[in-house]
Amino acid sequence: MTEIAVLTPSPSDPSYAGQWPGVLERLQQALALAGVTAAPTPWPDHVDDASALTGYPLVLPLLAWGYHRDHALWMKGCRAWAEAGVRLLNPPSVLGWNSDKSYLGRLAEQGVAIPPTLWIDGPSQADVDAAFDRLGAEEIVVKPRVSGGAWKTLRLRPGEAMADAPGGPAMIQPYLPTIETEGETSLLFFGGRLSHVVNKRPVPGEFRVQVQYGGGYTALPAPADGALDLAERTLTAIGEDLLYARIDMARGPDGGWLLMEAELIEPDFYLGTAPAGGQRFADAVRSRL
Known part of the structure; x- marks a missing residue:
């Protein structure tokens, strides 16, 4: 068996203590299909000294949850891992720029459809x-540009005050009612190839689709019309050699697909819904070894 490393949350951050071990177990089960074992190690432990990671043939950042709580430390780590030559996939450079959602604006400039967005510091x-008039929206969503798991994400109507407002750079978008009726769709790619498709829907009265807010996930047999086109256009615009990618999208008011996120750092792959328990993920990892 070949041993690789998987970056995990800081032990001092209890936010994910009840969730990440289960995700790690699913990753380990999938990797075992390719004869690979995965050793968990907290990502903050390797920011000042990356030498412990250089001995692994591959390091996956798939559980580096919590980086948005200390973005400066995360960026320092990305630089340190690149300088030390850590075999990190996705690459440290990608882990850096993908941690700030302003990348969506750059993708939009290359023709990728995203919701209308105001970028505000x-x-x-x-x-x-003022955003309601500027966006022509009856409801808006305010979120930090550096975030994760809908952290400090607000859904507001005219006259409502911000509570727990983002303190730094943020983005404001129209709220998409289709999130409640059709949900959000994720296309999972491993080694540049589509693996599986998952639809995520919030519980009634909620707009956040994450499982911690009660969201439900359903495997789809194939992408809906137009979804694969947007995903492939997104990956082409990104132009990076990626081991994995999760492309999240939702339908806009006109029925067209809009990119919500290109998750390239630590996405949940929903391996419980993947074909053969994640065999395509395991094969993609093995091909890089």
Whole structure:
């Protein structure tokens, strides 16, 4: 068996203590299909000294949850891992730029469809109040540009005040009602090839699709019309050699697909819904070894 490393949350951050071990177990079960074992190690432990990671033939950042809580430390780590020559996939450079959602604006400039977006540094209540007219929206969503798991993401109607507002660079988008009726769709790619498709829906009265907010996930037999086209256009615009990618999208008011996220750092692969328990993920990892 070949041993690789998987970066995990900081032990001092209890936010994910009840969740990440189960995700790690699914990853380990999938990797075992390719004769690979995965040793967990907290990502903050390797920021100042990356030497312990250089001995692994491959390091996966798939459980580096919590990086958004200390983004400066994360960026320092990305630089350190690149300088030390850690065999990290996806690459440290990708882990850096993908941690700030402003990358969506750069993809939009290359023709990838995203929701109309206002980019604001430290949004004030006045910024929020003006956003409804600027976007022509009845409801808006305010989220930090560096975030994860819908952290500090707000859904607001006119006249509502921000609570727990993002303190730094943020983005404001129209709320998409299709999230409630059709949900969000994720296309999972391993080694550049589509593996599986998952539809994620919030519980009634909620707009966040994450499982911690009660979201439900359903495997789809194939992408809906137009979804694969947007995903492939996104990957082409990214132009990186990626081991894995999760492309999240939702339908806009006109029925067209809009990119919500290109998750290239630590996405949940929903391996419980993947063909053969994640065999394509395991094969992609083995091909890099």
